[in-house]
Amino acid sequence: MRRRVAVTGLGVISPVGNDAGGFWDSLKSGRSGVGRITRFDASRLESRIAAEVKGFDPEPYIDKRDARKMALFSQYAVAAAVQAWRDAGLGDAPVGKASPGDGPAGGATAAAASPYRPERIATVVGNGIGGIDVLLESHRKLLESGPGRMLPMTVPLMISNEASANIAMRLGLLGPAFTAVTACASGTDAIGQALDLLRSGRCDLALAGGTEAAIAEFTLGGFLRLQALSTSYNEEPERASRPFDKDRDGFVIGEGAAILALEDWEKAKARGARIYAELAGYGASCDAYHLTAPDPEGLGGSRAIAAALEDALLAPEEVDYYNAHGTSTKINDPTETLMVKKAFGAWASSLKISSTKSMTGHCIAAAGAIEAAACVLAIAEGFVPPTINLDEPDLEAGCDLDYVPNKGVAMPLRAALSASLGFGGHNGVLAFRRPS
DSSP states (O other): OOOOEEEEEEEEEBTTBSSHHHHHHHHHHTOOOOEEOOSSOOTTSSOOEEBOOOSOOOTTTSOHHHHTTSOHHHHHHHHHHHHHHHHTTSOOOOOSOOOTTSOSTTHHHHHHHSSSOGGGEEEEEEOSSOOHHHHHHHHHHHHHHOGGGSOTTHHHHHSTTHHHHHHHHHHTOOSOEEEEOOGGGHHHHHHHHHHHHHHHTSOSEEEEEEEEOOOSHHHHHHHHHTTOBOOSOTTSGGGSOOTTBTTOOOBOBBOEEEEEEEEEHHHHHHTTOOOOEEEEEEEEEEOOSOSSSOOTTOHHHHHHHHHHHHHHTOOGGGOOEEEOOOOOOTTHHHHHHHHHHHHHGGGGGGOEEEOTHHHHOBOGGGHHHHHHHHHHHHHHHTEEOOBTTOSSBOGGGTOOSOOOBSSOEEOOOSEEEEEEEETTTEEEEEEEEOOO
16 A cells, blocks of 8 residues: 555745735636836846746744845745645744744744654755845855955855755754755656655655745846747736747746645544645656757657656546646747647547646746646646636647636546656656545
């Protein structure tokens, strides 16, 4: 008997909502989070739009003094993790400084209040670019005034593993704390690694997901050099992310974090936890083809989908919804459509497929986790969110499946897949099933 894994809590910081409820309401209504960049002066760039997180306040989740010791990507991750912890009914995770010797803010209290031993709780978070805000600020100070004026905590603030480390410190979690860095597949792979930890019996609970906060002139400049970003919709930013549409011209960079609370199924049932969905399977592969382009035959992605189905013990015909990587680039969307056709066969034409990046933009390492949360909520409510801005599918490129254009669909879902495809050929796919 293989251990089953339950999703019992969700936390989301996103361009369309800073909690799971607000995020889901936006997706259901087809609300775009894309707008003109406010984070910096983007006038020198061809692309001046992004899906920024709006109105984020770390104070409900992180002590003010602790927040100053975190880069933005860590703040997003910790906030989403505290939301997931509370949503799973694991304790209040109070904000504030603990007594001397009691560990970090709220840490000892949060862990002690849960039904699990702290050393049996894992933290696995995907990240791609780290604290680039800190890196750029310290680099500016270095050039202007020399190394003596750099931020003293430059290195520990910017490195990617600090998101998982800060979550563990915030909540007092003493189990494995890992970081997945597989570009745009990072959040998906982190959740997949957490699934394996739980199945193996190495832990009873895991907080897993992804985070990214990389909206900066440097980052957009780099993606523009790759001709990857949308440049045609600066005056109509909400229309810019248009997966599978014939007028798509690149992705829109986003940011945010999502964390899932994952538990051993039997232990979750025993404590009376609410179960949103079962995390039933995970598949991964590498194209071994190109640094930035997917294998044009879709072989690597289709292998990852097939592996997730096999791991979840699902037949293709049992899957009702596929949350696509769907970046709105010329090359991704037809290639991913081909992946789906190869993996699902004749059932591909019956699948409901949507790209929620049409609303959230592409949140890089956080994307897979944010989209996993969307799949969990889709199963829990029985609703498929739409692909907005899909006015005319690119039939000439082979984008001819049901992408749920512009309006969501209420329907019971037996199972849903979430796919992520990253630079370097990294492919990750998660399979979720309705609780039974």
